[in-house]
Amino acid sequence: MAEQELKDISIIGGGPTGLFAAFYAGMRGASARIIDALPALGGQLMALYPEKYIFDVAGFPKVLAKDLVRDMATQALQFGASTHLGEIVTGLRRVEDGNGGHFVLETSDGDYPSRTIIIAAGIGAFEARKLGIEGEDRYEEKGLFFKVLDPKQFEGQRVLLVGGGDSAFDWAVNLQGIAKSIMLIHRREGFRAHEATISQVRELHRCGQCELRTFWEVKALHGNGKVERVTIFNNKTKEEETLEIDAVIPLLGFHSDLGAIQQWGLDTEKADIKVDQVMSTNVRGIYAAGDITSYPGKLKLIATGAAEACIAVNNAVHLINPKAKVNPGHSSNMAIFGQKDD
Ligand SMILES: Cc1cc2nc3c(=O)[nH]c(=O)nc-3n(C[C@H](O)[C@H](O)[C@H](O)COP(=O)(O)OP(=O)(O)OC[C@H]3O[C@@H](n4cnc5c(N)ncnc54)[C@H](O)[C@@H]3O)c2cc1C
Known part of the structure; x- marks a missing residue:
């Protein structure tokens, strides 16, 4: 040394x-x-x-x-x-x-x-809070990102944002026009983001520019070497869906x-x-x-x-x-x- x-x-x-x-x-x-x-x-x-x-x-x-x-x-x-x-x-x-x-x-x-x-x-x-699902480490930086350093990285991608705070809501707004599609899921009904940003995202949701779902969580990531699909589930109804997704961005603090x-x-x-x-x-x-x-x-x-x-x-x-x-x-x-x- x-x-x-x-x-x-x-x-x-x-x-x-x-x-x-x-x-x-x-x-x-x-x-x-x-x-x-x-x-x-x-x-x-x-x-x-x-x-x-x-x-x-x-x-x-x-x-x-x-x-x-x-x-x-x-x-x-x-x-x-x-x-x-x-x-x-x-x-x-x-x-x-x-x-x-x-x-x-x-x-x-x-x-x-x-x-x-x-x-x-x-x-x-x-250290960013993880999703807490099996095998997630495998996908880190391969379609699973715990922070957004350069939004251009998500150009043309189908993005799944996870979280109910400022970061998740800010990126739902700031990735508009960059990502191909944006979905934001949160495990509860209440959000911790600024009211103004929540209203903005609700408006984007109304116009079909950002899908916003509450009571949904990530259950599993799938893909060969990188994220290709994600299974999400509704923690109230237990309904499950598997979506084609290029990038999962958990912003959970x-x-x-x-x-x-x-x-x-x-x-x-x-x-x-x-x-x-x-x-x-x-x-x-x-x-x-x-x-x-x-x-x-x-x-x-x-x-x-x-x-x-x-x-x-x-x-x-x-x-x-x-x-x-x-x-x-x-x-x-x-x-x-x-x-x-x-
Ligand atoms: C999303 C967000 C938005 C914000 N917006 C604003 C705003 O608009 N205005 C405002 O005033 N504040 C804002 N803040 C708060 C602001 O960022 C913090 O107050 C500020 O970063 C604190 O600076 P710091 O240097 O004390 O600590 P930090 O920025 O946390 O830096 C501490 C550094 O110490 C390093 N470190 C820690 N432990 C060790 C170790 N053992 N060995 C080596 N390195 C170590 C860390 O890696 C880190 O780089 C915001 C925060 C967030 C999360």
């Missing part, structure tokens, strides 16, 4: 919060790295809704999730933070170095020494798993890490920011995650070097951006 250099701040999670933390670390002159289990930066935005517009990020009347990630990554990595993608952080230890000690984060690919840590792990390393992080002696509340006003956990030198944090009044949003990242980094910088002020000053006056103090 490669010996990694000792950094000031190691950030677990390359979602929007982790990215903004990397930017702030660089602006404060601290060395930083991001480690993420996913193969790409962007957290939930890239994994779950890259093609959706976001309307509540300061400065953007509307922005596609994937475009926001692209620009956040450009901003984040401008000072040379390293990224280590496709690596799950599994362990943490403290080592003595004759200089007050430091942490070492352990992943499958290496050991990462660090003076401080910022946990921006969102909802944990997440996801399990989040804090995994190893839960074993680090951090105070938690449900699956979240408790932090104080400076985003410090109960372990000195370990901060948390973003969706993973819990404190009175917490809002799980991109905007709040960015503010928390800023607070966490500035306090980590001060902890590493007490002469460095917590308050970063104004970027508009900073020499690092070629600006003059006024």
Whole structure:
């Protein structure tokens, strides 16, 4: 395993919060790295809704999730933070170095020494909820998709969406004009999606552009090497139907798993890490920011995650070097951006 250099701040999670933390670390002159289990930066935005517009990020009347990630990554990595993608952080230890000690984060690919840590792990390393039917693993990415990264992938296909939340309803709308046919099934009558989108899908159903069925579930997938047909059943009447389908997209939410992080002696509340006003956990030198944090009044949003990242980094910088002020000053006056103090 490669010996990694000792950094000031190691950030677990390359979602929007982790990215903004990397930017702030660089602006404060601290060395930083991001480690993420996913193969790409962007957290939930890239994994779950890259093609959706976001309307509540300061400065953007509307922005596609994937475009926001692209620009956040450009901003984040401008000072040379390293990224280590496709690596799950599994362990943490403290080592003595004759200089007050430091942490070492352990992943499958290496050991990462660090003076401080910022946990921006969102909802944990997440995994989509499966259909729970026999043999489904065989069809994953072969006609069975747990997320839509590029809608064009479904061009001309007969698509079966499964679920009653925002993602299923959004894709029933957004795959219009791309997919050849769309059916949305949900196991219950009530939906959890936004009212406006539900109305839109009901209207599409009325016009014959999206079949919408409640109390239906997937019973079996069939096909030689890829999904070709799907058997669905009505959980009230027990009626069954086998349909010709090219792509099944279950959008049933996801399990989040804090995994190893839960074993680090951090105070938690449900699956979240408790932090104080400076985003410090109960372990000195370990901060948390973003969706993973819990404190009175917490809002799980991109905007709040960015503010928390800023607070966490500035306090980590001060902890590493007490002469460095917590308050970063104004970027508009900073020499690092070629600006003059006024
Ligand atoms: C469909 C949908 C729409 C949304 N729309 C909006 C919106 O309009 N506006 C808004 O403000 N918010 C929205 N959100 C919420 C927003 O996406 C989250 O608040 C935001 O992603 C939180 O960012 P984060 O960086 O804290 O966590 P995440 O985005 O969850 O990123 C955390 C990262 O940590 C990584 N990770 C976790 N555990 C480990 C580990 N052990 N080792 C390595 N890596 C690990 C994960 O792989 C992940 O990449 C939406 C969410 C969803 C699901």
